[in-house]
Amino acid sequence: MTYNNPFSDRFFSQGHKTLTFGTLFFGGILFFLAILIFSYPALIAYFIAAVILLIGISALTVTWKLWQARKIFFNLEHWETPTSVDANEGIQTRIIPCRRRV
Numbered sequence: 001m002t003y004n005n006p007f008s009d010r011f012f013s014q015g016h017k018t019l020t021f022g023t024l025f026f027g028g029i030l031f032f033l034a035i036l037i038f039s040y041p042a043l044i045a046y047f048i049a050a051v052i053l054l055i056g057i058s059a060l061t062v063t064w065k066l067w068q069a070r071k072i073f074f075n076l077e078h079w080e081t082p083t084s085v086d087a088n089e090g091i092q093t094r095i096i097p098c099r100r101r102v
Contacts, residue, residue: 037043
């Protein structure tokens with residue numbers, strides 16, 4: 001029986017080859033890492049310290065950006081001054097009549 005398959009066999013063989021290589025490569029890296037950790041147990045402490053260091057640097061970067069944003073937002077001119085209730089106290093206004101042509 002013939003199936004209507006829109007994909008060629010080459011597509012599936014290429015995907016299978018890529019998946020197999022990726023799994024083999026990842027397993028090899030994990031195996032090499034396990035050998036290094038068994039040989040040098042201090043590597044675990046180094047990895048944990050590196051993760052803590054990266055988290056700390058990320059937190060400091062985010063805090064610095066928030067600090068800069070706070071300085072920008074609080075330096076904006078207030079609409080209402082603390083001494084007056086009416087923000088438009090010193091502004092003169094006038095009404096300009098406008099007729100609409102029909």
